[in-house]
Amino acid sequence: MSSVEEIVGRADALYHDLEFGSVKRWREAHGGAKAVGYLPIWVPRELIDAAGMLPVGLMGGRGLIEIIRGDAWFQSYICQIPRSTIELALTGRLDAIDGFLFPSICDVIRNLSGMWKVMFPQKYVRYVDVPQNYDSAVGGRFFEGELRHLWNDLKKLSGTDPGDDAIRASIARYNANRRAIGDLMALRSEQPWRVPTWEAYLVLFAGNVLPVDEHTAMVREYIAAARAADRPRRDNARVVVTGSFCEQPPLGLLKTLELAGCYVVADDLALGRRWPDADVDETGEPLHALSEGFLKHSPPTAARYEPDGDRGAPLVQLVKRTRAEGVVLAAPSFCDPALLEQPILQDSLDAAKVPWTAFKYSESLGQFQVIREQAGTFADSIKLWSEA
Ligand code: SF4
Secondary structure: OOOHHHHHHHHHHHHHOOOOHHHHHHHHHOOOOOEEEEOOOOOOHHHHHHOOOEEEEOOOOOOOOOOOOHHHHOOOOOOOHHHHHHHHHHOOOOOOOOEEEEEOOOHHHHHHHHHHHHHOOOOEEEEEOOOOOOOHHHHHHHHHHHHHHHHHHHHHHHOOOOOHHHHHHHHHHHHHHHHHHHHHHHHHHHOOOOOOHHHHHHHHHHOOOOOHHHHHHHHHHHHHHHHHOOOOOOOOEEEEEEOOOOOOOOHHHHHHHHHOOEEEEEEOOOHHHHOOOOOOOOOOOHHHHHHHHHHHHOOOOOOOOOOOOOOOHHHHHHHHHOOOOEEEEEEEOOOHHHHHHHHHHHHHHHHOOOOEEEEEEOOOOOOOHHHHHHHHHHHHHHHHHHHO
16 A cells, blocks of 8 residues: 555645646557646536546646746736636647636636637637526526537547447546545544645645546545554644635645644635535436536535525534634635635624634745744634633
């Protein structure tokens, strides 16, 4: 059995590989089969996989590249991820990717899809629209049409014509993957000292570039290794981190939270890897099944339209379910969806008497001292209150 260090080392190498070497190797090993990239957060990866192509999650530059040309395309008051994604493309790092899907997250991503069409006319580009009506007969009907359009496009791009059974097989593979991730998250929530969040995140992140079965095996391997590892249990505060569903915080920030005395027992990092949060039906009409998975089992997040109800209630329920003692509202600077929702979440947390703290970050943040002091003070105050 591989050790935790070996598995995390493999995941860390994938995280730091901005040349997408693993994607290039996959293509070579599969006779030049194509790869399709997608921006955070949800796209039907099952359809890319079923068409014989590699889905590749594009999660920005991780603060690992200097953004020079990307900055020229955007005003200053905008988040970092579109700049670094453009920088990756303009520096040739995304050349091994043949198609790009832009999910419906926010105006920035919508506009980026239009820019991509203009800048890279030789690439396949599609904005993946999602319904704002969750009635299967209304929004579902629209959405199945969108998925059919996308499926036809992907078959054309791959030059293959697989049938519905291929999609069902992919749905089963992704269900298995999400179940493994669910087990990993459950272990971290139960025994956070065994699963530091930065490690769980690296393992989760590897799913952006690995074929799905390979990633499922990695997650299962990590769970077994983490269970077996002898790690000290500390008197840290149990916290939920939320707001980080799109542009990702730098790895150093996740390490800082734990060094400051926080055990992260739930988060929405790389949320697309765990979306939907229940199995998709593996037996019925597959596009209908994917549509229903989105309509009925999308996780609560600011990036998804919610017609009514208390938007803060799912966070309060998550706090209770995970026995969290506080919430860290960590959102990318200039992220409209996350920051516009934050006051609603704060009100709900206040009403439920759940302590919270909030800060903003960018993927290129390099100094963590201020956050360490803030998170440390937060963790200390939780411990003092809980002992009062
Ligand atoms: S970080 Fe926020 S504003 Fe920026 S692209 Fe993502 S969802 Fe949109």
